[in-house]
Amino acid sequence: MQIFQNFSLLNHNTFKIQVKTDFFIAIDSIDDYQHIFSENMLINKKKLFLGAGSNVLFTQNFAGYVIQSSENAIKIINEDNKFIWIECDSGLNWHHFVKFCVDNNFYGIENLAMIPGSIGAAPVQNIGAYGIEQSALFDSLIAFDFEKGTFVKLDKSQCDFGYRYSILKSHNMQNHFVVKVTYKLNKQFNPNLKYKELANYFAKNTSISAQNVFDAVCKIRKKKLPNPEILPNAGSFFKNPIIDEKKFLKISHLLPPNSYFKLDDGNYKISAANLIEYAGWKGYHYNNCGVYEKHSLILVNYNSSQGKELLNLAEKIINTISEKFNIEIEPEVVII
Numbered sequence: 001m002q003i004f005q006n007f008s009l010l011n012h013n014t015f016k017i018q019v020k021t022d023f024f025i026a027i028d029s030i031d032d033y034q035h036i037f038s039e040n041m042l043i044n045k046k047k048l049f050l051g052a053g054s055n056v057l058f059t060q061n062f063a064g065y066v067i068q069s070s071e072n073a074i075k076i077i078n079e080d081n082k083f084i085w086i087e088c089d090s091g092l093n094w095h096h097f098v099k100f101c102v103d104n105n106f107y108g109i110e111n112l113a114m115i116p117g118s119i120g121a122a123p124v125q126n127i128g129a130y131g132i133e134q135s136a137l138f139d140s141l142i143a144f145d146f147e148k149g150t151f152v153k154l155d156k157s158q159c160d161f162g163y164r165y166s167i168l169k170s171h172n173m174q175n176h177f178v179v180k181v182t183y184k185l186n187k188q189f190n191p192n193l194k195y196k197e198l199a200n201y202f203a204k205n206t207s208i209s210a211q212n213v214f215d216a217v218c219k220i221r222k223k224k225l226p227n228p229e230i231l232p233n234a235g236s237f238f239k240n241p242i243i244d245e246k247k248f249l250k251i252s253h254l255l256p257p258n259s260y261f262k263l264d265d266g267n268y269k270i271s272a273a274n275l276i277e278y279a280g281w282k283g284y285h286y287n288n289c290g291v292y293e294k295h296s297l298i299l300v301n302y303n304s305s306q307g308k309e310l311l312n313l314a315e316k317i318i319n320t321i322s323e324k325f326n327i328e329i330e331p332e333v334v335i336i
């Protein structure tokens, strides 16, 4: 373990915001968790668990301890004739894990290629794309409770996964650092082409492999999404709002065409991207930041923007959407 003081987070957030933390703890061994606990390092201190910083917006320096793990092992821990269970350390790069699975013919995860970030954050955010969320493959996780000094295991039913939500986001679990996550992959390939763009991509193909799907997802994503190394961003800044039927009937006349669909539970999911675009924000420049010209859900940092500038822009967008469509959109990005 290494501890750094007055540490720059510039290279630890994909918005490339210039902020510092009082302390940065870089964990590199499973023993470090107990060590940090027994030394009382975090008692009454503000703390932030950080992966690759690809879903956070820093709006100020962090007066406390940022904790990150670089442990990145992948281990096959069990298998039967249908499934294989793979345990990953939280510091492992998510895309690296997806590639490992595709290379080794472990299936089901290929649609989630190229999502930036770490394994540790994946269940916290319940990441998803192209018709699937990580919860579909999630088996269990081990977290360290920095309040009690113990490791706890959570299985899928305990995680309360929802759209970009898990129990780890709840107030009671804020002291739990995800240490390891186990995923259950299929041994047989069954392509998931529910997502329209993927279905269109493979419209003329009769034989599709997991590698094909992985490649297609990478290709589509490269075309659609800005590379944070070139144009700093944190992916979708806002979540798609979900409203009940009563609310939907009240506001449906305000919504742009094709901006919503009915979910199985009777609620309606509204495309925040459509609302933002319809409200005229797509491609908008605001000081040093703006709304990405090819995708209105993505806020970008054009030129050393301050986190507060991006937050101001986000608030302006939220207010217009509320005034125009009577819908409250919320950030997906974690504001710090």
Ligand SMILES: Cc1cc2nc3c(=O)[nH]c(=O)nc-3n(C[C@H](O)[C@H](O)[C@H](O)COP(=O)(O)OP(=O)(O)OC[C@H]3O[C@@H](n4cnc5c(N)ncnc54)[C@H](O)[C@@H]3O)c2cc1C
Pocket (backbone or CB within 6 Å): 014, 048, 049, 050, 051, 052, 053, 054, 055, 056, 090, 115, 116, 117, 118, 119, 120, 121, 122, 124, 125, 126, 127, 128, 129, 168, 176, 177, 178, 179, 225, 226, 227, 228, 233, 234, 235, 236, 334
């Ligand atoms: C270009 C781009 C495209 C993206 N596309 C998608 C997409 O398609 N789908 C999608 O769902 N997301 C997407 N994202 C968002 C992002 O990739 C995910 O949210 C990812 O899981 C964040 O991982 P991270 O390691 O960077 O987490 P961070 O940003 O570091 O942290 C995110 C949250 O998780 C918490 N956290 C991190 N690690 C741990 C840990 N070990 N234990 C406990 N809590 C922890 C943090 O405290 C914070 O609250 C995209 C982002 C970018 C930049």
